[in-house]
Amino acid sequence: MTIQRWLGPALCACWLLAVTSQTTSAQQRDVNYDEENVPDYSLPDPLVMADGSPVKEAQTWSAKRRPEILQMFAAEMYGKSPAPLDGMHAELTESDPRALDGKAHRKQVRIYFSADKGGPKMDLLVYLPATATGPTPVFLGLNFNGNHTVHADPQIHLSTSWIRNKGAAVVDHRATEASRGTSATRWAVDDILSRGYGLATIYYGDIDPDFDDGFQNGVHPLFYRDGQRQPAPDEWGSIAAWAWGLSRAVDYFETDDAIDQHRVAVMGHSRLGKTSLWAGATDPRFAIVISNDSGCGGAALSRRRFGEKVKRINTSFPHWFCDNFLKYNDNEAALPFDQHMLIALMAPRPVYIASAEEDRWADPRGEYLAGYHATPVYHLFGKKGLPDEQMPRVNQPVMNSIGYHIRTGKHDVTDFDWKCYLDFADLHFSR
Ligand code: GTR
Numbered sequence: 070m071t072i073q074r075w076l077g078p079a080l081c082a083c084w085l086l087a088v089t090s091q092t093t094s095a096q097q098r099d100v101n102y103d104e105e106n107v108p109d110y111s112l113p114d115p116l117v118m119a120d121g122s123p124v125k126e127a128q129t130w131s132a133k134r135r136p137e138i139l140q141m142f143a144a145e146m147y148g149k150s151p152a153p154l155d156g157m158h159a160e161l162t163e164s165d166p167r168a169l170d171g172k173a174h175r176k177q178v179r180i181y182f183s184a185d186k187g188g189p190k191m192d193l194l195v196y197l198p199a200t201a202t203g204p205t206p207v208f209l210g211l212n213f214n215g216n217h218t219v220h221a222d223p224q225i226h227l228s229t230s231w232i233r234n235k236g237a238a239v240v241d242h243r244a245t246e247a248s249r250g251t252s253a254t255r256w257a258v259d260d261i262l263s264r265g266y267g268l269a270t271i272y273y274g275d276i277d278p279d280f281d282d283g284f285q286n287g288v289h290p291l292f293y294r295d296g297q298r299q300p301a302p303d304e305w306g307s308i309a310a311w312a313w314g315l316s317r318a319v320d321y322f323e324t325d326d327a328i329d330q331h332r333v334a335v336m337g338h339s340r341l342g343k344t345s346l347w348a349g350a351t352d353p354r355f356a357i358v359i360s361n362d363s364g365c366g367g368a369a370l371s372r373r374r375f376g377e378k379v380k381r382i383n384t385s386f387p388h389w390f391c392d393n394f395l396k397y398n399d400n401e402a403a404l405p406f407d408q409h410m411l412i413a414l415m416a417p418r419p420v421y422i423a424s425a426e427e428d429r430w431a432d433p434r435g436e437y438l439a440g441y442h443a444t445p446v447y448h449l450f451g452k453k454g455l456p457d458e459q460m461p462r463v464n465q466p467v468m469n470s471i472g473y474h475i476r477t478g479k480h481d482v483t484d485f486d487w488k489c490y491l492d493f494a495d496l497h498f499s500r
Contacts, residue, residue, distance in 0.1 A: 110372035148305035148391030156184025191275035197267040206332030207267035221250030257487035276314035302392040312348035343367035350414040364431025375432040409442035417450035421472035428480040
C-alpha cells in the first residue's frame with residue numbers, strides 16, 4: 070500500500086513525505102495482511118431476529134428483519150438521515166442534445182436542497198445516449214474531484230465547491246481548467262453511452278466536504294434543530310450525507326421523462342463505494358447497487374480485521390460514520406451486525422461487489438465473503454447469490470443476483486470494472 074493510497078490519491082507534496090513515511094511504518098505495524106492472522110470470528114445470522122426467532126420467509130424478512138437490521142446500521146454505524154426538505158428544487162442550467170460530437174445529450178441540473186438558493190446545492194451532470202428514444206436506464210455515481218474531471222468535455226461547468234481536501238489539512242482549492250478530464254479513466258463514458266445507458270454524476274463535496282469540520286458546512290446544518298451544533302451520536306456522518314444526496318438525484322430523475330427512474334444503478338468507488346452501499350440500503354429506488362473496492366465500512370467484513378480496521382478508519386476519517394461507531398474500535402465482535410448484512414439489505418435487488426487483487430487494504434476476501442454470507446437472504450426470494458465460499462479466479466466475474474469480481478491491479482476503477490457493470494446491468498435490466 071502506498072502513502073498516497075492511505076491518505077488519498079491526490080497527495081504528492083514533498084513536505085508530506087517525511088510525515089507520512091513515519092505514519093506508514095506505524096500503520097504497517099498495526100495492519101494484518103496475512104490470512105493466517107485473521108482472528109476466529111462468528112458472524113451474526115441475518116436470518117435470526119434480535120429476539121432469537123428465526124426468519125423463514127421473504128415476507129418476514131421484508132416486514133420485520135430487514136427494518137431491524139437497517140435501523141441498527143443507521144443508529145450504530147452510518148447515522149440516521151433526515152427526509153428531504155419541502156423547498157428542495159431543481160433547475161436545468163444547461164442542455165445540449167448534440168454533445169460529445171453528437172453522441173450524447175448532456176444536461177446539467179442544479180439541485181437546491183432547500184427553497185433558499187443561497188443554501189447548499191449540488192450540480193448533477195447527465196449524459197444520455199443521443200439516440201435514445203424513451204426513458205433511459207442510468208448509472209449514477211458520485212465523483213471525487215468535480216464533474217468537470219469525468220470527461221474532457223469543455224462544456225461541463227467547473228465545480229464551484231472546494232475540490233478535495235488534502236489528507237487531514239483543509240486547503241482552499243478551487244477547480245481550474247487544468248483539471249478538466251483528469252479523472253476520465255475512471256468513467257467509461259463512451260462505453261456506457263454506446264451500450265445504451267446514461268451516466269449521471271455529482272461531485273461528492275457539493276453535498277458534504279470531505280473533512281472533519283464538526284459538520285459546520287455541507288448539508289448537515291440545514292437540518293439542525295434549534296441550538297443543535299452537530300449531529301447527535303446516532304445521526305448522519307458524511308457517508309450517510311453523500312448517500313442522502315444520491316437519493317436526492319433520484320428525486321430529480323422522477324421528474325425527468327428522459328431518465329428511467331426504475332432502472333437506476335448506483336455505483337461508487339472506495340469511500341464512495343461504501344456510500345453506494347448505504348444509498349442502496351436506505352433507498353429501494355436504486356434497482357442495482359455496485360460497490361467498487363469499497364473495503365472497510367463498505368463490503369468488507371469488519372470482524373476479519375484484515376487491512377483497514379474499524380479503529381483506523383474512525384481515526385483517519387472521524388466524520389465518515391456516526392459517533393456511536395466509535396464503540397467498536399478494536400471491538401468488532403460487539404457489533405450487532407457485520408457487512409454481509411449490509412449486502413443482504415439489497416435483497417432481492419441485484420448487488421455487485423468488486424475487488425482488486427493488489428487492494429489488500431480493502432480486504433478482497435472480506436468483500437467477497439460479505440456477498441457469500443448475504444446469500445441465504447437472497448435464497449428466501451428464490452434468487453442466487455454467491456454459492457461458493459471460495460473466491461472466483463482473478464478477472465473471472467460471477468454474475469447472479471449478487472455479482473462479484475476480483476481483477477488484477479490496484480485500487481482504482483478501470484474499463485474492465487465498467488465492462489462488468491454494464492454486463493451486469495444488461496443481465497438484470499433486460500429481464
Ligand atoms: C482510504 C481509506 C479507505 C478508502 C479510500 C478511498 O484512505 O482508508 O477506506 O475509502 O481512502 O476512498 O479512496
